Amino acid sequence: MRHIISLLTENEAGALSRVSGLFSARGYNIESLTVAPTEDATLSRMTIVTSGSDAVIEQIYKQLNKLIEVVAVMDLSEGEHLERELMLVKVRAVGAVREEMKRMTDIFRGCIIDVTDKTYTIELTGTGHKLESFLQAIDRSLILETVRTGASGIGRGDRILKL
Amino acid sequence: MELTGAEITIRCLQEEGAEYVFGYPGGAVLHIYDALFTQDQVKHILVRHEQAAVHAADGYARSTDKVGVALVTSGPGVTNAVTGIATAYMDSIPMVIISGQVPTYAIGEDAFQEVDTVGITRPCVKHNFLVKDVKDIASTIKKAFYLAKSGRPGPVLVDIPKDITSHKTEFSYPSSVNIRSYSPVQHSDLGQAKRAVQLLLAAKRPMIYAGGGVILADASKQLTELVHLLGFPCTNTLMGLGGYPATDKQFVGMLGMHGTYEANMGMQYCDVLLAIGARFDDRVVGNVEHFNQEKRKIIHVDIDPSSISKRVKVDLPIVGDVAHVLDDLLAELRSSKEKPDQQAIAPWWAQIKEWRGKNSLVYKNSDEIIKPQFVIEKLYEVTQGEAFITSDVGQHQMWAAQYYKFDKPRRWINSGGLGTMGFGLPAAMGVQLAHPGAHVACVTGEGSIQMCIQELSTCKQFQLPLKIIMLNNRYLGMVRQWQQFFHGNRYAESYMDALPDFVKLAEAYGHIGIRIEKPSDVEPALKEAFERKQQLVFMDFITDQTENVFPMVQGGKGLSEVILAEDL
Numbered sequence: 001m002r003h004i005i006s007l008l009t010e011n012e013a014g015a016l017s018r019v020s021g022l023f024s025a026r027g028y029n030i031e032s033l034t035v036a037p038t039e040d041a042t043l044s045r046m047t048i049v050t051s052g053s054d055a056v057i058e059q060i061y062k063q064l065n066k067l068i069e070v071v072a073v074m075d076l077s078e079g080e081h082l083e084r085e086l087m088l089v090k091v092r093a094v095g096a097v098r099e100e101m102k103r104m105t106d107i108f109r110g111c112i113i114d115v116t117d118k119t120y121t122i123e124l125t126g127t128g129h130k131l132e133s134f135l136q137a138i139d140r141s142l143i144l145e146t147v148r149t150g151a152s153g154i155g156r157g158d159r160i161l162k163l
Numbered sequence: 164m165e166l167t168g169a170e171i172t173i174r175c176l177q178e179e180g181a182e183y184v185f186g187y188p189g190g191a192v193l194h195i196y197d198a199l200f201t202q203d204q205v206k207h208i209l210v211r212h213e214q215a216a217v218h219a220a221d222g223y224a225r226s227t228d229k230v231g232v233a234l235v236t237s238g239p240g241v242t243n244a245v246t247g248i249a250t251a252y253m254d255s256i257p258m259v260i261i262s263g264q265v266p267t268y269a270i271g272e273d274a275f276q277e278v279d280t281v282g283i284t285r286p287c288v289k290h291n292f293l294v295k296d297v298k299d300i301a302s303t304i305k306k307a308f309y310l311a312k313s314g315r316p317g318p319v320l321v322d323i324p325k326d327i328t329s330h331k332t333e334f335s336y337p338s339s340v341n342i343r344s345y346s347p348v349q350h351s352d353l354g355q356a357k358r359a360v361q362l363l364l365a366a367k368r369p370m371i372y373a374g375g376g377v378i379l380a381d382a383s384k385q386l387t388e389l390v391h392l393l394g395f396p397c398t399n400t401l402m403g404l405g406g407y408p409a410t411d412k413q414f415v416g417m418l419g420m421h422g423t424y425e426a427n428m429g430m431q432y433c434d435v436l437l438a439i440g441a442r443f444d445d446r447v448v449g450n451v452e453h454f455n456q457e458k459r460k461i462i463h464v465d466i467d468p469s470s471i472s473k474r475v476k477v478d479l480p481i482v483g484d485v486a487h488v489l490d491d492l493l494a495e496l497r498s499s500k501e502k503p504d505q506q507a508i509a510p511w512w513a514q515i516k517e518w519r520g521k522n523s524l525v526y527k528n529s530d531e532i533i534k535p536q537f538v539i540e541k542l543y544e545v546t547q548g549e550a551f552i553t554s555d556v557g558q559h560q561m562w563a564a565q566y567y568k569f570d571k572p573r574r575w576i577n578s579g580g581l582g583t584m585g586f587g588l589p590a591a592m593g594v595q596l597a598h599p600g601a602h603v604a605c606v607t608g609e610g611s612i613q614m615c616i617q618e619l620s621t622c623k624q625f626q627l628p629l630k631i632i633m634l635n636n637r638y639l640g641m642v643r644q645w646q647q648f649f650h651g652n653r654y655a656e657s658y659m660d661a662l663p664d665f666v667k668l669a670e671a672y673g674h675i676g677i678r679i680e681k682p683s684d685v686e687p688a689l690k691e692a693f694e695r696k697q698q699l700v701f702m703d704f705i706t707d708q709t710e711n712v713f714p715m716v717q718g719g720k721g722l723s724e725v726i727l728a729e730d731l
Contacts, residue, residue, distance in 0.1 A: 010344060014281060014293075025286050038692040055472070062469035068310065071344040163343070 002031070003049045004153045007064055008071040011037050011044045015069045019046060022067065028052065028060055031151025032085075043071065043163065047083075047153045049108050072161055080156035086123070087131045088113075090145040093120040097142060099140055108134045119144065127151075168297040168328040169194035170233075175304040177335040177351040178206045181232045183208055183223060183596055184261075185216040185569065189236025189278060191263025194328040208596065208625060210619040213240050215589035217247020217260065218615070222590030223597045224256050225576045226551055228381055230311050231258040231593065232510075237265055237325075238276030241283065246583060248318050249287040253580025254402060255379060257316035259307045260288075266326035267295060280322045289317030297330035302337055309340045312349025315467040316379055348466060351483030356491040359437070359462045360481055364501050366435035368511040372418065375402030375579065376440015376465060376485045381671075383407065383572040385489035386439065392496055393503050396515055396675060398426040400441050402579040403567035408546075415515060416524070418445040418707045420716050421561045424523035425515050426628050427714070427722040431457055439464045440485045443475040444580075445718070451475060453721025464488045523714045523727055524565055533682050535559065535634045535706045539566035542604065542632060545689040550602035551576065551594045555587035555611030558640035563606040583637075585614030590629070594628045602693060606628040609662055609703075610639045619672035622699050633665065633700045636708045644711045670702035678703045 009015040013017055023030050031049040040046045050060060057075065064073045076083070093101045098120075105122050107114055108130070114121035124134055128151060135146070155161065166174065172195050176184060185208045188196045199207050210216045213235045220231030231251075237242045241262045251258050265274040268721060281293050290310050292303050300323065307319040371393075377386050383406045389414055390397045397407045398418040403516045407414055416423030418430050430436070430448070434460050441447070448454045448725040451474055463470075463477040464485055471480040481488050496503075534660030538560050542550070552567055553576040554560040560577055569575045576594055578586040591605040612633055624630060634640075642657040675698055679688045685704070692700035 014285075017282070021285055055476075059473060061471060062471075066467070068342065068345050068470050136491060 001054075001057075002049065002077070003057050003078045004081065004151060005048045005050060005064070005073065005075050006153055007046045007048070007073045008038070008163065009046060010071065011042050012067040012069060014043075015044060016046075018067050018069060019048070019064065020134050020163065022063055023035050023050070026059070026063065029084065034150045035132065040163070045152055049151050067100060074161045076155055078152045079159055080088060081153055081159065082156060083127060083151045083153040084125050085128050085151045086125050086149045087129055087134075088147045089122045089124065089135070089143060091120050091122065091138065092118060092144055093141045094118055097139070101142070104134070104138055108137075110134070125163065164333075166334045167194060167197040167198070167331050168323065170330070171297070172304065172323065172328065173198040173202060173205060173298045174304065174334055175301055175336060176232060177202070179230070179304075179308050181205050183451055184232045184234050185210055185219040185223075185593065187213050187216055187236065187240060189240050191237035191261060191265060191325045192234060192328075194325065195234065195261070195263065195323075207234075208592070208621065208663070210589065210621050212615065213243035214247050214585065215592075215615050215618045215621065217244045217258070218250065218583075218589035219593035220577055221247060221251045221256050222553060222593030224258055224593075225590070226573050226594040227597045229338050230308055230593040231256070233258065233260045235260065236263045236276065237280065239274075241278055241280045245283060245287065247586075248284055248320065250578050250581045250583040250586060251318040252287045254290070254375060254578065255316050256318065257311040258318040259304070259311050262320060262322050263539070264293070264322045264324040264590070265700070267324045271322065280320070281411045284320050287318075288320050291320040291322065293322045294324070294327055297327050297332045298610050300327070301334060303341050305337045308340060310345070314345075314542050315510075317553065348482050350486050350487050351481045351491065353491060355479065355481045356488065356495050356532070359481060360492060360495040361500055362435055362460055362462060362479060363393060363437060364499065364503060367393075368432060368434040369393070369437070369508060370429045370433035370435070371395050371397040371437045372400070372402045372430060372441055373406050373439045374441025375406075375407035377403055378572045380440060382440075382486035382489050382571070385486060385493060387411070387494055389496070390490055394505050394508065396423070396429055396512070398430065400447055400579075401564055401577065403441060404524030404564060404575045405572040409568035410570055410571040414573065415519070415566055417557050418617050418722075420449070421565065421712050422716075422724060423499065423716065424521045424714055424727065425518035425723055426645075428718065429515055429520045431722040434464055434654050436461045437464070439489070440466075442470045442473065448475060448722065449716050449722045450719055453724070456721075459701070465645075491718035522725065526710075526728065528682070529581060529707070530682055533679065533685060533704055533706045535562050535636070535681060535710055536706075537661060538562055538632065538634060538685055538704050538706065538713040539606070541686045541689055542606070543567045545686065545693055546602050546604070550574070550604050551598060553587045553591040553594060553605045554579065555605075555607040556582045556584045556609050557611060558636075558710075558712050559608045559611075559634040560607050562634070586612040587611060588615050588618045588629070592621060592625070595629055596625070602630070604632050606632045607639065608633070608640060609633060609635040609665070610659060616668070619674060619699070619701075623673040626697070627699060628695065628697055631699070631701050633701070633703050634706050635661065635665070635703050635704040636706045636710065638641050638708055642714070648717070664700060665703040669699075674699040674701055676701045676703065678705065680705045
């Protein structure tokens, strides 16, 4: 089953490689991993999307907690949570396609952030599912480049991961 | 007064009460060696290979309750040390490794003797550090010792670039350490102990399975008390031997791949299993699915939450320091209205006695040829069970574990998790330094001993009177045994031709060498060797080439699917 795990780590060189090294050493799957410092500059927040049986997820949770630089771990998928991902898509946009592409972007509540006479660069946020849908909705042959950040997640309401 | 980084490093070791540092000098640690040279509180043991430095620090740590310390240079110094570090990591041995690094300004430039030490060692340490400022040395070393010893112990590496060791700063050693992201569990939930005692008292077919965690927590006294109070059978893992007295009548022997019949059958068919400081690894329970076919309640005591339900699903986890949890269990049991009912478990003991009747460790002795098991039995008799025994890895290791009855903890020193050949001799050096005057024997084979044989030179320099018990069967015996059983007797590369004359080799290093070829010479040779209290004696026992280790549970099989010597 797919799980989305949030963790706070010390914002130190090496923390990321300890986390990613744990996944590769123990054969756990990483679908995506995002990391950035938090409002407290000594802490980084990571969001990892992974999948595995309940036993594997339990081990992932425990093994992450065991890493010395990991301050706190939360399996967001155990409760109500939100997740968002950012995607940038560069598409060929000439002639009639130009208008069509603009319309699709609006439908998906994206915005065009760079325009040339031949291309658009579209910014889109949402769940991974929504981003997939957009890619399926447009003509694949027009896609020049896509960049996705991987999911960032946060608990709903009172579910807070803090030091 | 300002001190250099090198001086600070040594001062930290003094503050931590380190008696010995095992190491090998090189370019990146020259300043540190210079600082060592000007003091005599921390004694340096110069090994002949960095792997041995780490194994020696490891042997020192295993035979005491202290942290072992090793010091190596950058590049090959570190890569040589990796086998030793991984060995300690697998067996949760507290150790601090200080490694030199190229100067900070050269890091990343592929400098001479540069490797990414923190990267290479990351998967085999509890934690590691790269120190980038001389002001951080003291606090980092303080943290390293704290991490190594607390919680589930393990090796911690501190990598110090050369320029940092020559920079100067004021020295003050922190009196305490606080790592906000690290808070090992000490005391567990008392409710869990209460529930555990209820389960134990209701058991009809109980079993206590204790591992290396009991030894690491110095909890063998409490374990013994608990087992006696309950009247239950107790087995030890390879790492746990000595945690419960082997000559006690409630001891059913070691379990696992080469465990006794009664221990493995008891493990398989018990209805309540109390696992203490053990981790259900593949060499212990074999095939997990087969193990799970029998229904039983499992209580698991461990300091590391990730050990719980890792391979075997546990019904009642108790996370905490093994010594504290055992104290809680003892207190609960003593205050409980219910008392252990020996009548209720009498049929179970009768069953265990029947299994014991198989006499699964029996072997056919000979007047003509030395049986390896016989050597260990004689070693036990001659040393009256009081020696510290280190071992290498292979058949000799299993025979030592099976036939030397360890009644005390920290007397059996072997590489259980990683299975590192070459461990025995350097580990014995660390043990002997920790226990001067004690009998220290290294049980080894002609394969393993050659992986760190250069340390005979270190033994000469530091006058370590080890007794090397080499069971020489001219084969990599465990490999040969598996090839016999599972590869149609095709002994691919398990026969070693052109072995050295070990007697002459021992003599060349300045020691005494003896070759023993007749069973009747075994005991006199051992006696003579142990009487030589000042000298290292290297005993080359020429043993039966085709002897196998029994009982045996093949990899992937279940505990009750055991092969006994009589089956073949």
